[in-house]
């Protein structure tokens with residue numbers, strides 16, 4: 001753990017969110033100053049060379065995404081910063097915006113310059129109102145100090161950053177749904193192509209990037225692409241925030257290179273298992289990725305490492321589960337989430353999540369029939385690959401993954417007509433226990 | 436109309452709309468302060484894209500009146516320059532808008548995995564018992580509304596409860612009754628707020 005945090009350096013210091021702190025203690029806005037001396041294309045090349053991969057979930061190379069943004073067009077271009085952060089188990093952007101907001105503001109300004117945009121919208125989930133207030137106050141200070149607005153640092157570059165508040169919808173995190181929501185409509189995805197890089201916000205070329213992704217941009221400009229890619233394993237470079245929640249002693253956000261293993265994150269960073277109970281499984285990348293088992297804990301927590309182990313790093317939301325967790329209950333809890341959050345645009349997802357949720361409630365409450373297991377499997381497979389956005393696959397994953405790894409628990413529920421692992425942290429009354 | 440000659444025409448069974456109309460409510464217009472806020476916000480977007488300000492406009496109306504009525508939605512539509520149906524479409528999609536009156540304190544208890552692992556189901560159960568209301572209901576004094584919500588993005592401080600725009604974190608089931616009494620007597624001062632800054636370990 002010799003690693004020195006960069007994104008989250010000094011965030012426990014008083015006043016760490018202020019402009020003065022940022023400028024004096026974190027070399028604030030030096031990256032922007034340097035970026036404005038370069039050609040936009042060179043900036044894109046630098047980000048490409050750094051190997052920065054999107055931190056929003058898909059791990060797509062950021063430089064490439066920017067390169068795709070249509071150049072020859074009279075239309076304005078836009079940066080949309082994805083601060084919707086609604087993937088269960090994820091809370092890293094929350095920390096960055098609350099404790100280091102100027103890093104994001106600087107990242108927005110540099111990114112606008114790189115793709116030729118003059119406006120960045122930060123789409124923040126409605127529930128983060130306390131964060132929004134901090135962000136808006138600091139944006140105002142950045143304007144006053146000349147880091148935003150007209151003729152930034154005397155270079156003739158103009159850039160506005162606005163915060164846009166969502167109103168409670170997980171699906172608004174999907175990039176085209178986010179754009180729809182920004183346009184004042186329901187947060188329902190668009191059919192791709194065209195991709196946002198060609199026709200995004202107001203049908204103009206747009207790059208949608210996660211908060212943590214944009215926060216890395218000033219660091220790359222300031223320290224160089226080689227510095228960045230040297231942190232962590234090849235193709236998985238740069239500092240990374242990990243969100244650890246569930247049954248651990250010290251849940252929280254921890255910054256580490258992606259060479260760190262899941263075991264180190266759980267046992268060293270997060271202090272090990274709560275009450276020293278046995279470890280049962282881990283969800284390594286937010287609720288929508290497959291579970292990993294104890295013998296996979298030595299997997300490096302990188303995009304490629306976790307994928308090789310059969311799951312995904314996703315949004316790096318690690319949810320740790322001890323031996324008290326019933327896997328049927330877990331699937332039921334998450335399918336309640338997916339049923340609630342499905343935007344309803346495509347039938348397999350809208351109807352399928354409802355079916356899965358009801359089936360799981362039935363099995364968990366002890367009313368399940370043997371053929372329900374096949375039905376669960378069948379419905380899940382009728383969602384996977386048949387939907388407009390990645391939500392469908394995500395929704396089926398908790399069911400398919402728990403059925404694959406813990407089928408015996410499902411069978412025991414059906415056989416014994418009850419939950420075979422009723423944890424004491426669950427509700428006493430069935431109404432509140434979700435069935 | 437039936438879709439097939441042999442399909443029975445049973446509008447009562449098949450054509451039931453789940454759509455409920457919002458209450459008309461008294462005449463609504465922004466206060467001058469809110470009008471100024473709206474005008475400032477709508478300028479963030481290109482002049483031909485006023486609809487982008489609809490969520491903001493709705494938040495303003497909701498903060499002014501406590502919940503959204505048909506009159507309020509019409510006023511928002513007029514401000515934006517779109518139809519009232521378009522505004523209603525948006526209101527019905529997002530979870531943070533209310534079309535019925537709610538209590539002074541709306542207790543939004545996170546029920547998703549990380550919070551549930553640390554007792555969120557029991558928190559809801561205890562609040563429900565303490566106030567004698569079910570999720571979705573408001574207590575007779577109009578002080579509390581109980582709502583179950585999905586992940587709030589603060590899973591390391593589970594179980595999390597969002598109270599209006601404020602937060603209360605690490606609310607254990609055993610602390611629920613004391614918490615409710617505290618809110619009754621001390622109001623918003625009873626909330627922990629977002630205690631990220633005290634707890635983040637770099």
Ligand SMILES: Cc1cc2nc3c(=O)[nH]c(=O)nc-3n(C[C@H](O)[C@H](O)[C@H](O)COP(=O)(O)O)c2cc1C
Pocket residue numbers: 053054055056057058059060062065082083084085086087170171172173174175176208209210211213214389390391
């Ligand atoms: C259902 C769904 C929800 C998503 N939610 C988020 C989110 O809350 N925050 C986020 O940054 N990306 C989210 N994404 C990923 C975005 O679609 C998009 O890939 C990302 O914002 C791109 O930014 P990046 O390249 O910087 O990672 C979501 C994707 C899907 C399919």
Ligand code: SF4
Pocket residue numbers: 171188189341342343344345346347349350387388389390391392
């Ligand atoms: S997969 Fe689900 S969330 Fe995605 S567009 Fe279809 S219905 Fe909406």
Ligand code: FES
Pocket residue numbers: 088089090545546547548549550551585586587588589590591593595
């Ligand atoms: S699960 Fe409750 S805040 Fe994420």
